[in-house]
Amino acid sequence: MSSSKHILPFQLAILLLAIVSVSIGCGRTAQHPPESDHQIWRFAIEESEGSVQHVYATQFKRQIEAATSGGVEVVVYPYGTLGTSTQITEQLNLGALEFAMASPGSIGKFIPETQVFLLHFVLSNSDIVNQQILSSPEVLETFDTLYRDKGLKLLSIFPEGEMVWTTQKEVRSPKDFQGVKIRVMTSPMLIDAYAAYGASPTPLPYAEVYSALQLGMVDAQVNPIFAIERQKFFEVTEWLIFPGHAHFVTTVVANQEFYDNLSEEDQAIVDQTIADLNDYIFEQQVQFQSDRLKAIVREMQQKRAKLNICGDLSDFIESLSTQERQELIDDNPFLNITPALTPAERERFQQASKEARKTFLQIGGPKADEILSLIRQVKNRVLDNAAQVEPQSESRLPGPE
Incomplete structure:
Protein backbone atom coordinates (compact mmCIF):
# COMPACT_ATOMS: atom_id res chain seq x y z
CA MET A 1 0.00 0.00 0.00
CA SER A 2 1.19 3.49 -0.70
CA SER A 3 1.68 5.86 2.21
CA SER A 4 -1.32 7.91 1.05
CA LYS A 5 -3.58 5.08 2.10
CA HIS A 6 -2.37 5.00 5.70
CA ILE A 7 -5.02 6.35 8.05
CA LEU A 8 -2.59 6.93 10.94
CA PRO A 9 0.51 9.15 11.07
CA PHE A 10 3.51 6.97 10.16
CA GLN A 11 5.22 6.77 13.57
CA LEU A 12 2.02 6.00 15.47
CA ALA A 13 1.04 3.49 12.81
CA ILE A 14 4.26 1.53 13.20
CA LEU A 15 3.98 1.53 16.99
CA LEU A 16 0.38 0.36 16.96
CA LEU A 17 1.07 -2.34 14.40
CA ALA A 18 3.98 -3.63 16.45
CA ILE A 19 1.91 -3.78 19.64
CA VAL A 20 -1.01 -5.54 17.97
CA SER A 21 1.22 -7.94 16.04
CA VAL A 22 3.09 -8.97 19.19
CA SER A 23 -0.06 -9.38 21.32
CA ILE A 24 -1.88 -11.39 18.67
CA GLY A 25 1.10 -13.06 17.02
CA CYS A 26 2.47 -14.64 20.20
CA GLY A 27 -0.63 -16.74 20.72
CA ARG A 28 -0.77 -17.62 17.05
CA THR A 29 2.83 -18.88 16.92
CA ALA A 30 2.37 -20.98 20.03
CA GLN A 31 -0.64 -22.77 18.56
CA HIS A 32 0.27 -22.89 14.87
CA PRO A 33 3.93 -23.02 13.77
CA PRO A 34 4.87 -20.81 10.79
CA GLU A 35 5.27 -23.82 8.51
CA SER A 36 1.64 -24.85 9.13
CA ASP A 37 -0.94 -24.21 6.40
CA HIS A 38 -3.36 -23.18 9.12
CA GLN A 39 -4.48 -19.54 8.76
CA ILE A 40 -5.91 -17.19 11.37
CA TRP A 41 -8.25 -14.43 10.21
CA ARG A 42 -8.96 -11.78 12.84
CA PHE A 43 -12.40 -10.11 12.88
CA ALA A 44 -13.03 -7.14 15.22
CA ILE A 45 -16.52 -5.79 15.88
CA GLU A 46 -17.79 -2.53 17.38
CA GLU A 47 -20.27 -4.14 19.77
CA SER A 48 -20.21 -6.53 22.70
CA GLU A 49 -21.06 -10.22 22.76
CA GLY A 50 -24.75 -10.89 22.19
CA SER A 51 -25.12 -7.96 19.78
CA VAL A 52 -26.22 -7.98 16.12
CA GLN A 53 -22.60 -7.58 15.02
CA HIS A 54 -21.52 -10.44 17.26
CA VAL A 55 -24.19 -12.69 15.75
CA TYR A 56 -22.92 -11.74 12.27
CA ALA A 57 -19.25 -12.33 13.10
CA THR A 58 -20.00 -15.64 14.83
CA GLN A 59 -21.90 -16.95 11.81
CA PHE A 60 -19.12 -15.69 9.51
CA LYS A 61 -16.66 -17.69 11.63
CA ARG A 62 -18.81 -20.86 11.42
CA GLN A 63 -19.23 -20.68 7.66
CA ILE A 64 -15.62 -19.81 6.84
CA GLU A 65 -14.22 -22.55 9.06
CA ALA A 66 -16.68 -25.11 7.63
CA ALA A 67 -16.00 -24.08 4.02
CA THR A 68 -12.22 -24.32 4.52
CA SER A 69 -12.49 -27.62 6.46
CA GLY A 70 -10.70 -26.03 9.38
CA GLY A 71 -7.87 -24.63 7.27
CA VAL A 72 -8.87 -21.14 8.40
CA GLU A 73 -9.62 -20.17 11.98
CA VAL A 74 -11.59 -16.95 12.48
CA VAL A 75 -10.99 -15.20 15.79
CA VAL A 76 -13.71 -12.71 16.75
CA TYR A 77 -12.79 -9.72 18.94
CA PRO A 78 -15.78 -8.04 20.66
CA TYR A 79 -15.72 -4.30 21.30
CA GLY A 80 -13.09 -3.17 23.77
CA THR A 81 -10.74 -6.09 23.16
CA LEU A 82 -8.60 -4.17 20.67
CA GLY A 83 -9.52 -0.60 21.50
CA THR A 84 -12.08 1.87 20.26
CA SER A 85 -13.95 1.76 16.94
CA THR A 86 -11.51 4.25 15.47
CA GLN A 87 -8.54 2.16 16.60
CA ILE A 88 -10.12 -0.96 15.09
CA THR A 89 -10.37 0.81 11.73
CA GLU A 90 -6.75 1.93 12.00
CA GLN A 91 -5.59 -1.63 12.77
CA LEU A 92 -7.58 -2.95 9.81
CA ASN A 93 -5.98 -0.40 7.51
CA LEU A 94 -2.52 -1.46 8.71
CA GLY A 95 -3.17 -5.18 8.21
CA ALA A 96 -3.13 -6.05 11.92
CA LEU A 97 -6.71 -7.26 11.34
CA GLU A 98 -8.17 -9.02 8.34
CA PHE A 99 -11.84 -8.07 8.91
CA ALA A 100 -13.77 -5.53 10.96
CA MET A 101 -17.12 -3.82 11.38
CA ALA A 102 -16.95 -0.09 10.68
CA SER A 103 -20.02 2.08 11.26
CA PRO A 104 -20.34 5.61 9.85
CA GLY A 105 -19.81 7.13 13.29
CA SER A 106 -16.23 5.82 13.32
CA ILE A 107 -15.17 5.32 9.71
CA GLY A 108 -16.73 8.65 8.77
CA LYS A 109 -13.58 10.27 10.15
CA PHE A 110 -11.62 8.63 7.31
CA ILE A 111 -14.31 8.28 4.63
CA PRO A 112 -16.59 11.29 5.21
CA GLU A 113 -19.12 10.23 2.57
CA THR A 114 -20.23 7.33 4.81
CA GLN A 115 -21.78 9.89 7.16
CA VAL A 116 -24.73 10.02 4.79
CA PHE A 117 -26.09 7.09 6.83
CA LEU A 118 -26.18 9.30 9.93
CA LEU A 119 -28.66 11.66 8.29
CA HIS A 120 -32.32 11.48 9.26
CA PHE A 121 -35.04 10.60 6.71
CA VAL A 122 -32.50 9.56 4.08
CA LEU A 123 -33.17 5.85 4.44
CA SER A 124 -36.66 4.34 4.69
CA ASN A 125 -38.72 3.55 7.79
CA SER A 126 -39.03 0.01 6.37
CA ASP A 127 -36.43 -2.66 7.18
CA ILE A 128 -37.09 -4.45 3.89
CA VAL A 129 -36.65 -1.30 1.80
CA ASN A 130 -33.41 -0.44 3.61
CA GLN A 131 -32.01 -3.91 3.01
CA GLN A 132 -32.60 -3.47 -0.72
CA ILE A 133 -31.08 0.02 -0.76
CA LEU A 134 -27.94 -0.97 1.11
CA SER A 135 -27.36 -4.16 -0.88
CA SER A 136 -27.93 -2.58 -4.29
CA PRO A 137 -24.95 -2.95 -6.67
CA GLU A 138 -24.79 0.81 -7.34
CA VAL A 139 -24.47 1.67 -3.65
CA LEU A 140 -21.93 -1.07 -2.91
CA GLU A 141 -19.76 -0.29 -5.95
CA THR A 142 -19.74 3.44 -5.24
CA PHE A 143 -18.73 3.02 -1.61
CA ASP A 144 -16.24 0.26 -2.44
CA THR A 145 -14.30 2.77 -4.54
CA LEU A 146 -14.15 5.16 -1.59
CA TYR A 147 -13.02 2.39 0.77
CA ARG A 148 -10.38 1.17 -1.68
CA ASP A 149 -8.75 4.60 -1.63
CA LYS A 150 -8.10 4.00 2.09
CA GLY A 151 -6.68 0.50 1.63
CA LEU A 152 -9.96 -1.16 2.62
CA LYS A 153 -12.29 -3.60 0.87
CA LEU A 154 -16.01 -3.03 1.42
CA LEU A 155 -17.83 -6.35 1.67
CA SER A 156 -21.32 -5.44 2.88
CA ILE A 157 -23.55 -2.69 4.27
CA PHE A 158 -26.48 -3.70 6.45
CA PRO A 159 -28.99 -2.12 8.88
CA GLU A 160 -29.03 -3.13 12.54
CA GLY A 161 -32.44 -1.76 13.42
CA GLU A 162 -34.50 1.40 13.81
CA PHE A 248 -28.37 2.18 12.56
CA VAL A 249 -26.13 1.09 9.69
CA THR A 250 -22.75 -0.63 9.71
CA THR A 251 -20.31 -1.92 7.12
CA VAL A 252 -18.30 -5.15 6.90
CA VAL A 253 -14.77 -4.43 5.75
CA ALA A 254 -11.59 -6.34 4.93
CA ASN A 255 -8.03 -5.14 4.56
CA GLN A 256 -7.67 -4.60 0.79
CA GLU A 257 -4.18 -6.07 0.48
CA PHE A 258 -5.20 -9.17 2.44
CA TYR A 259 -8.30 -9.64 0.28
CA ASP A 260 -6.41 -9.15 -2.98
CA ASN A 261 -3.77 -11.69 -1.95
CA LEU A 262 -6.25 -14.44 -1.12
CA SER A 263 -6.26 -17.44 -3.43
CA GLU A 264 -9.12 -17.53 -5.92
CA GLU A 265 -10.68 -20.32 -3.87
CA ASP A 266 -10.49 -18.44 -0.55
CA GLN A 267 -11.71 -15.21 -2.14
CA ALA A 268 -14.72 -17.08 -3.54
CA ILE A 269 -15.42 -18.54 -0.09
CA VAL A 270 -15.37 -15.07 1.49
CA ASP A 271 -17.62 -13.64 -1.24
CA GLN A 272 -20.13 -16.50 -0.92
CA THR A 273 -20.16 -16.25 2.86
CA ILE A 274 -20.88 -12.52 2.70
CA ALA A 275 -23.68 -13.14 0.18
CA ASP A 276 -25.20 -15.81 2.45
CA LEU A 277 -25.01 -13.52 5.47
CA ASN A 278 -26.91 -10.66 3.82
CA ASP A 279 -30.25 -12.42 4.23
CA TYR A 280 -29.21 -14.18 7.42
CA ILE A 281 -28.34 -11.00 9.33
CA PHE A 282 -31.44 -9.21 8.08
CA GLU A 283 -33.66 -11.92 9.54
CA GLN A 284 -31.57 -12.05 12.70
CA GLN A 285 -31.68 -8.31 13.37
CA VAL A 286 -35.46 -8.19 12.85
CA GLN A 287 -35.83 -11.03 15.35
Whole structure:
Protein backbone atom coordinates (compact mmCIF):
# COMPACT_ATOMS: atom_id res chain seq x y z
CA MET A 1 0.00 0.00 0.00
CA SER A 2 1.19 3.49 -0.70
CA SER A 3 1.68 5.86 2.21
CA SER A 4 -1.32 7.91 1.05
CA LYS A 5 -3.58 5.08 2.10
CA HIS A 6 -2.37 5.00 5.70
CA ILE A 7 -5.02 6.35 8.05
CA LEU A 8 -2.59 6.93 10.94
CA PRO A 9 0.51 9.15 11.07
CA PHE A 10 3.51 6.97 10.16
CA GLN A 11 5.22 6.77 13.57
CA LEU A 12 2.02 6.00 15.47
CA ALA A 13 1.04 3.49 12.81
CA ILE A 14 4.26 1.53 13.20
CA LEU A 15 3.98 1.53 16.99
CA LEU A 16 0.38 0.36 16.96
CA LEU A 17 1.07 -2.34 14.40
CA ALA A 18 3.98 -3.63 16.45
CA ILE A 19 1.91 -3.78 19.64
CA VAL A 20 -1.01 -5.54 17.97
CA SER A 21 1.22 -7.94 16.04
CA VAL A 22 3.09 -8.97 19.19
CA SER A 23 -0.06 -9.38 21.32
CA ILE A 24 -1.88 -11.39 18.67
CA GLY A 25 1.10 -13.06 17.02
CA CYS A 26 2.47 -14.64 20.20
CA GLY A 27 -0.63 -16.74 20.72
CA ARG A 28 -0.77 -17.62 17.05
CA THR A 29 2.83 -18.88 16.92
CA ALA A 30 2.37 -20.98 20.03
CA GLN A 31 -0.64 -22.77 18.56
CA HIS A 32 0.27 -22.89 14.87
CA PRO A 33 3.93 -23.02 13.77
CA PRO A 34 4.87 -20.81 10.79
CA GLU A 35 5.27 -23.82 8.51
CA SER A 36 1.64 -24.85 9.13
CA ASP A 37 -0.94 -24.21 6.40
CA HIS A 38 -3.36 -23.18 9.12
CA GLN A 39 -4.48 -19.54 8.76
CA ILE A 40 -5.91 -17.19 11.37
CA TRP A 41 -8.25 -14.43 10.21
CA ARG A 42 -8.96 -11.78 12.84
CA PHE A 43 -12.40 -10.11 12.88
CA ALA A 44 -13.03 -7.14 15.22
CA ILE A 45 -16.52 -5.79 15.88
CA GLU A 46 -17.79 -2.53 17.38
CA GLU A 47 -20.27 -4.14 19.77
CA SER A 48 -20.21 -6.53 22.70
CA GLU A 49 -21.06 -10.22 22.76
CA GLY A 50 -24.75 -10.89 22.19
CA SER A 51 -25.12 -7.96 19.78
CA VAL A 52 -26.22 -7.98 16.12
CA GLN A 53 -22.60 -7.58 15.02
CA HIS A 54 -21.52 -10.44 17.26
CA VAL A 55 -24.19 -12.69 15.75
CA TYR A 56 -22.92 -11.74 12.27
CA ALA A 57 -19.25 -12.33 13.10
CA THR A 58 -20.00 -15.64 14.83
CA GLN A 59 -21.90 -16.95 11.81
CA PHE A 60 -19.12 -15.69 9.51
CA LYS A 61 -16.66 -17.69 11.63
CA ARG A 62 -18.81 -20.86 11.42
CA GLN A 63 -19.23 -20.68 7.66
CA ILE A 64 -15.62 -19.81 6.84
CA GLU A 65 -14.22 -22.55 9.06
CA ALA A 66 -16.68 -25.11 7.63
CA ALA A 67 -16.00 -24.08 4.02
CA THR A 68 -12.22 -24.32 4.52
CA SER A 69 -12.49 -27.62 6.46
CA GLY A 70 -10.70 -26.03 9.38
CA GLY A 71 -7.87 -24.63 7.27
CA VAL A 72 -8.87 -21.14 8.40
CA GLU A 73 -9.62 -20.17 11.98
CA VAL A 74 -11.59 -16.95 12.48
CA VAL A 75 -10.99 -15.20 15.79
CA VAL A 76 -13.71 -12.71 16.75
CA TYR A 77 -12.79 -9.72 18.94
CA PRO A 78 -15.78 -8.04 20.66
CA TYR A 79 -15.72 -4.30 21.30
CA GLY A 80 -13.09 -3.17 23.77
CA THR A 81 -10.74 -6.09 23.16
CA LEU A 82 -8.60 -4.17 20.67
CA GLY A 83 -9.52 -0.60 21.50
CA THR A 84 -12.08 1.87 20.26
CA SER A 85 -13.95 1.76 16.94
CA THR A 86 -11.51 4.25 15.47
CA GLN A 87 -8.54 2.16 16.60
CA ILE A 88 -10.12 -0.96 15.09
CA THR A 89 -10.37 0.81 11.73
CA GLU A 90 -6.75 1.93 12.00
CA GLN A 91 -5.59 -1.63 12.77
CA LEU A 92 -7.58 -2.95 9.81
CA ASN A 93 -5.98 -0.40 7.51
CA LEU A 94 -2.52 -1.46 8.71
CA GLY A 95 -3.17 -5.18 8.21
CA ALA A 96 -3.13 -6.05 11.92
CA LEU A 97 -6.71 -7.26 11.34
CA GLU A 98 -8.17 -9.02 8.34
CA PHE A 99 -11.84 -8.07 8.91
CA ALA A 100 -13.77 -5.53 10.96
CA MET A 101 -17.12 -3.82 11.38
CA ALA A 102 -16.95 -0.09 10.68
CA SER A 103 -20.02 2.08 11.26
CA PRO A 104 -20.34 5.61 9.85
CA GLY A 105 -19.81 7.13 13.29
CA SER A 106 -16.23 5.82 13.32
CA ILE A 107 -15.17 5.32 9.71
CA GLY A 108 -16.73 8.65 8.77
CA LYS A 109 -13.58 10.27 10.15
CA PHE A 110 -11.62 8.63 7.31
CA ILE A 111 -14.31 8.28 4.63
CA PRO A 112 -16.59 11.29 5.21
CA GLU A 113 -19.12 10.23 2.57
CA THR A 114 -20.23 7.33 4.81
CA GLN A 115 -21.78 9.89 7.16
CA VAL A 116 -24.73 10.02 4.79
CA PHE A 117 -26.09 7.09 6.83
CA LEU A 118 -26.18 9.30 9.93
CA LEU A 119 -28.66 11.66 8.29
CA HIS A 120 -32.32 11.48 9.26
CA PHE A 121 -35.04 10.60 6.71
CA VAL A 122 -32.50 9.56 4.08
CA LEU A 123 -33.17 5.85 4.44
CA SER A 124 -36.66 4.34 4.69
CA ASN A 125 -38.72 3.55 7.79
CA SER A 126 -39.03 0.01 6.37
CA ASP A 127 -36.43 -2.66 7.18
CA ILE A 128 -37.09 -4.45 3.89
CA VAL A 129 -36.65 -1.30 1.80
CA ASN A 130 -33.41 -0.44 3.61
CA GLN A 131 -32.01 -3.91 3.01
CA GLN A 132 -32.60 -3.47 -0.72
CA ILE A 133 -31.08 0.02 -0.76
CA LEU A 134 -27.94 -0.97 1.11
CA SER A 135 -27.36 -4.16 -0.88
CA SER A 136 -27.93 -2.58 -4.29
CA PRO A 137 -24.95 -2.95 -6.67
CA GLU A 138 -24.79 0.81 -7.34
CA VAL A 139 -24.47 1.67 -3.65
CA LEU A 140 -21.93 -1.07 -2.91
CA GLU A 141 -19.76 -0.29 -5.95
CA THR A 142 -19.74 3.44 -5.24
CA PHE A 143 -18.73 3.02 -1.61
CA ASP A 144 -16.24 0.26 -2.44
CA THR A 145 -14.30 2.77 -4.54
CA LEU A 146 -14.15 5.16 -1.59
CA TYR A 147 -13.02 2.39 0.77
CA ARG A 148 -10.38 1.17 -1.68
CA ASP A 149 -8.75 4.60 -1.63
CA LYS A 150 -8.10 4.00 2.09
CA GLY A 151 -6.68 0.50 1.63
CA LEU A 152 -9.96 -1.16 2.62
CA LYS A 153 -12.29 -3.60 0.87
CA LEU A 154 -16.01 -3.03 1.42
CA LEU A 155 -17.83 -6.35 1.67
CA SER A 156 -21.32 -5.44 2.88
CA ILE A 157 -23.55 -2.69 4.27
CA PHE A 158 -26.48 -3.70 6.45
CA PRO A 159 -28.99 -2.12 8.88
CA GLU A 160 -29.03 -3.13 12.54
CA GLY A 161 -32.44 -1.76 13.42
CA GLU A 162 -34.50 1.40 13.81
CA MET A 163 -33.06 4.17 15.96
CA VAL A 164 -35.30 4.74 18.99
CA TRP A 165 -35.48 7.72 21.34
CA THR A 166 -35.68 7.04 25.07
CA THR A 167 -36.99 10.18 26.73
CA GLN A 168 -38.60 11.48 29.92
CA LYS A 169 -41.74 12.62 28.08
CA GLU A 170 -43.65 11.86 24.90
CA VAL A 171 -42.11 13.57 21.86
CA ARG A 172 -44.38 14.02 18.85
CA SER A 173 -43.07 17.26 17.36
CA PRO A 174 -39.92 19.40 17.37
CA LYS A 175 -41.52 21.70 19.94
CA ASP A 176 -41.64 18.75 22.37
CA PHE A 177 -37.83 18.63 22.14
CA GLN A 178 -37.42 22.21 23.37
CA GLY A 179 -34.92 22.23 26.22
CA VAL A 180 -34.38 18.45 26.11
CA LYS A 181 -30.74 17.44 26.55
CA ILE A 182 -30.25 14.42 24.29
CA ARG A 183 -27.06 12.38 24.16
CA VAL A 184 -25.72 11.96 20.64
CA MET A 185 -22.56 10.59 19.04
CA THR A 186 -19.88 13.14 18.20
CA SER A 187 -21.09 14.01 14.72
CA PRO A 188 -21.76 17.49 13.33
CA MET A 189 -24.75 16.13 11.40
CA LEU A 190 -26.38 14.60 14.48
CA ILE A 191 -25.65 17.68 16.56
CA ASP A 192 -27.18 19.91 13.88
CA ALA A 193 -30.18 17.60 13.40
CA TYR A 194 -31.20 17.57 17.06
CA ALA A 195 -30.46 21.27 17.45
CA ALA A 196 -32.82 21.87 14.51
CA TYR A 197 -35.46 19.84 16.36
CA GLY A 198 -35.12 22.27 19.27
CA ALA A 199 -33.19 19.90 21.56
CA SER A 200 -29.84 20.44 23.23
CA PRO A 201 -27.59 17.73 21.69
CA THR A 202 -24.94 16.56 24.15
CA PRO A 203 -22.08 14.33 22.93
CA LEU A 204 -21.07 11.78 25.57
CA PRO A 205 -19.08 8.53 25.56
CA TYR A 206 -21.35 5.51 25.20
CA ALA A 207 -20.22 4.08 28.53
CA GLU A 208 -21.42 7.20 30.37
CA VAL A 209 -24.96 7.35 28.96
CA TYR A 210 -26.75 5.32 31.66
CA SER A 211 -25.30 7.29 34.56
CA ALA A 212 -25.88 10.59 32.72
CA LEU A 213 -29.57 9.70 32.30
CA GLN A 214 -29.80 8.49 35.90
CA LEU A 215 -28.26 11.70 37.27
CA GLY A 216 -30.24 14.01 34.99
CA MET A 217 -27.16 15.21 33.10
CA VAL A 218 -29.10 14.35 29.93
CA ASP A 219 -32.82 13.75 29.44
CA ALA A 220 -32.79 11.45 26.42
CA GLN A 221 -30.66 9.28 24.15
CA VAL A 222 -31.00 7.46 20.82
CA ASN A 223 -30.02 3.87 19.92
CA PRO A 224 -31.43 0.70 18.34
CA ILE A 225 -33.72 -1.27 20.65
CA PHE A 226 -31.17 -4.06 21.20
CA ALA A 227 -28.70 -1.53 22.61
CA ILE A 228 -31.41 0.08 24.75
CA GLU A 229 -32.24 -3.30 26.26
CA ARG A 230 -28.64 -4.37 26.75
CA GLN A 231 -27.57 -1.08 28.36
CA LYS A 232 -30.81 -0.79 30.39
CA PHE A 233 -31.52 2.75 29.19
CA PHE A 234 -35.25 2.04 29.58
CA GLU A 235 -34.74 1.87 33.36
CA VAL A 236 -33.76 5.54 33.58
CA THR A 237 -36.19 7.07 31.06
CA GLU A 238 -39.99 7.15 30.85
CA TRP A 239 -40.69 6.69 27.13
CA LEU A 240 -39.60 4.65 24.11
CA ILE A 241 -40.32 6.64 20.94
CA PHE A 242 -40.20 4.97 17.52
CA PRO A 243 -40.13 8.02 15.18
CA GLY A 244 -39.09 6.17 12.00
CA HIS A 245 -36.40 8.75 11.26
CA ALA A 246 -33.25 6.61 10.95
CA HIS A 247 -31.74 3.13 11.14
CA PHE A 248 -28.37 2.18 12.56
CA VAL A 249 -26.13 1.09 9.69
CA THR A 250 -22.75 -0.63 9.71
CA THR A 251 -20.31 -1.92 7.12
CA VAL A 252 -18.30 -5.15 6.90
CA VAL A 253 -14.77 -4.43 5.75
CA ALA A 254 -11.59 -6.34 4.93
CA ASN A 255 -8.03 -5.14 4.56
CA GLN A 256 -7.67 -4.60 0.79
CA GLU A 257 -4.18 -6.07 0.48
CA PHE A 258 -5.20 -9.17 2.44
CA TYR A 259 -8.30 -9.64 0.28
CA ASP A 260 -6.41 -9.15 -2.98
CA ASN A 261 -3.77 -11.69 -1.95
CA LEU A 262 -6.25 -14.44 -1.12
CA SER A 263 -6.26 -17.44 -3.43
CA GLU A 264 -9.12 -17.53 -5.92
CA GLU A 265 -10.68 -20.32 -3.87
CA ASP A 266 -10.49 -18.44 -0.55
CA GLN A 267 -11.71 -15.21 -2.14
CA ALA A 268 -14.72 -17.08 -3.54
CA ILE A 269 -15.42 -18.54 -0.09
CA VAL A 270 -15.37 -15.07 1.49
CA ASP A 271 -17.62 -13.64 -1.24
CA GLN A 272 -20.13 -16.50 -0.92
CA THR A 273 -20.16 -16.25 2.86
CA ILE A 274 -20.88 -12.52 2.70
CA ALA A 275 -23.68 -13.14 0.18
CA ASP A 276 -25.20 -15.81 2.45
CA LEU A 277 -25.01 -13.52 5.47
CA ASN A 278 -26.91 -10.66 3.82
CA ASP A 279 -30.25 -12.42 4.23
CA TYR A 280 -29.21 -14.18 7.42
CA ILE A 281 -28.34 -11.00 9.33
CA PHE A 282 -31.44 -9.21 8.08
CA GLU A 283 -33.66 -11.92 9.54
CA GLN A 284 -31.57 -12.05 12.70
CA GLN A 285 -31.68 -8.31 13.37
CA VAL A 286 -35.46 -8.19 12.85
CA GLN A 287 -35.83 -11.03 15.35
CA PHE A 288 -33.35 -9.29 17.63
CA GLN A 289 -35.48 -6.16 17.84
CA SER A 290 -38.60 -8.18 18.62
CA ASP A 291 -36.89 -10.31 21.28
CA ARG A 292 -35.24 -7.34 22.99
CA LEU A 293 -38.46 -5.28 23.03
CA LYS A 294 -40.23 -8.28 24.53
CA ALA A 295 -37.51 -8.47 27.19
CA ILE A 296 -37.97 -4.77 28.03
CA VAL A 297 -41.74 -5.09 28.38
CA ARG A 298 -41.40 -8.21 30.51
CA GLU A 299 -38.74 -6.73 32.79
CA MET A 300 -40.70 -3.55 33.45
CA GLN A 301 -43.84 -5.61 34.10
CA GLN A 302 -41.97 -7.76 36.62
CA LYS A 303 -40.69 -4.63 38.34
CA ARG A 304 -44.25 -3.26 38.33
CA ALA A 305 -42.86 -0.13 36.67
CA LYS A 306 -44.64 1.99 34.08
CA LEU A 307 -43.45 1.68 30.47
CA ASN A 308 -44.67 4.13 27.82
CA ILE A 309 -44.19 3.36 24.14
CA CYS A 310 -45.04 5.61 21.18
CA GLY A 311 -44.98 3.77 17.88
CA ASP A 312 -46.55 1.25 15.54
CA LEU A 313 -46.17 -2.05 17.39
CA SER A 314 -48.38 -4.11 15.07
CA ASP A 315 -45.51 -6.25 13.73
CA PHE A 316 -44.16 -6.78 17.24
CA ILE A 317 -47.56 -7.77 18.60
CA GLU A 318 -48.11 -10.17 15.69
CA SER A 319 -44.79 -11.85 16.51
CA LEU A 320 -46.02 -12.78 20.00
CA SER A 321 -47.74 -16.03 20.85
CA THR A 322 -51.35 -15.82 22.02
CA GLN A 323 -50.23 -16.33 25.61
CA GLU A 324 -47.46 -13.70 25.35
CA ARG A 325 -49.83 -11.18 23.84
CA GLN A 326 -52.34 -11.74 26.61
CA GLU A 327 -49.70 -11.50 29.32
CA LEU A 328 -47.48 -8.70 27.99
CA ILE A 329 -49.97 -6.52 26.09
CA ASP A 330 -53.65 -7.10 26.83
CA ASP A 331 -53.44 -7.73 30.58
CA ASN A 332 -50.40 -5.59 31.34
CA PRO A 333 -51.44 -2.57 33.47
CA PHE A 334 -47.89 -1.22 33.42
CA LEU A 335 -47.72 -0.81 29.62
CA ASN A 336 -49.04 2.30 27.87
CA ILE A 337 -48.93 2.35 24.05
CA THR A 338 -49.73 5.55 22.17
CA PRO A 339 -50.17 5.80 18.37
CA ALA A 340 -47.18 6.17 16.08
CA LEU A 341 -46.30 9.62 14.76
CA THR A 342 -48.66 10.59 11.98
CA PRO A 343 -47.31 11.40 8.50
CA ALA A 344 -47.85 15.09 9.29
CA GLU A 345 -45.89 14.79 12.56
CA ARG A 346 -43.02 12.98 10.85
CA GLU A 347 -43.02 15.64 8.12
CA ARG A 348 -42.28 18.34 10.72
CA PHE A 349 -39.18 16.44 11.82
CA GLN A 350 -38.23 15.74 8.22
CA GLN A 351 -38.39 19.42 7.30
CA ALA A 352 -36.28 20.35 10.32
CA SER A 353 -33.70 17.68 9.47
CA LYS A 354 -32.77 19.42 6.23
CA GLU A 355 -30.35 21.62 8.16
CA ALA A 356 -28.19 18.58 8.88
CA ARG A 357 -28.32 17.63 5.20
CA LYS A 358 -26.69 20.96 4.39
CA THR A 359 -23.97 20.16 6.92
CA PHE A 360 -23.32 16.82 5.23
CA LEU A 361 -22.89 18.50 1.85
CA GLN A 362 -20.26 20.74 3.45
CA ILE A 363 -18.24 18.14 5.38
CA GLY A 364 -19.20 14.84 3.71
CA GLY A 365 -16.25 14.73 1.36
CA PRO A 366 -15.82 15.59 -2.34
CA LYS A 367 -18.51 13.12 -3.40
CA ALA A 368 -21.12 14.09 -0.79
CA ASP A 369 -23.60 15.47 -3.30
CA GLU A 370 -23.14 12.46 -5.61
CA ILE A 371 -23.65 10.02 -2.71
CA LEU A 372 -26.80 11.75 -1.46
CA SER A 373 -28.23 11.78 -5.00
CA LEU A 374 -27.42 8.08 -5.41
CA ILE A 375 -29.18 7.10 -2.16
CA ARG A 376 -32.15 9.23 -3.23
CA GLN A 377 -32.40 7.53 -6.63
CA VAL A 378 -32.06 3.99 -5.29
CA LYS A 379 -34.52 4.61 -2.46
CA ASN A 380 -37.17 6.06 -4.76
CA ARG A 381 -36.72 3.20 -7.22
CA VAL A 382 -37.08 0.60 -4.48
CA LEU A 383 -40.16 2.36 -3.11
CA ASP A 384 -41.72 2.40 -6.55
CA ASN A 385 -41.17 -1.35 -6.85
CA ALA A 386 -42.02 -2.33 -3.28
CA ALA A 387 -45.68 -3.30 -3.17
CA GLN A 388 -45.39 -4.10 0.55
CA VAL A 389 -44.68 -0.46 1.41
CA GLU A 390 -47.88 1.59 1.67
CA PRO A 391 -47.50 5.02 0.03
CA GLN A 392 -48.98 6.93 2.95
CA SER A 393 -46.45 5.48 5.40
CA GLU A 394 -43.32 6.38 3.47
CA SER A 395 -41.97 9.61 2.04
CA ARG A 396 -39.95 9.72 -1.13
CA LEU A 397 -36.64 11.46 -0.61
CA PRO A 398 -37.04 14.93 -2.15
CA GLY A 399 -34.82 16.19 -4.92
CA PRO A 400 -32.07 18.78 -4.63
CA GLU A 401 -32.99 21.83 -2.59
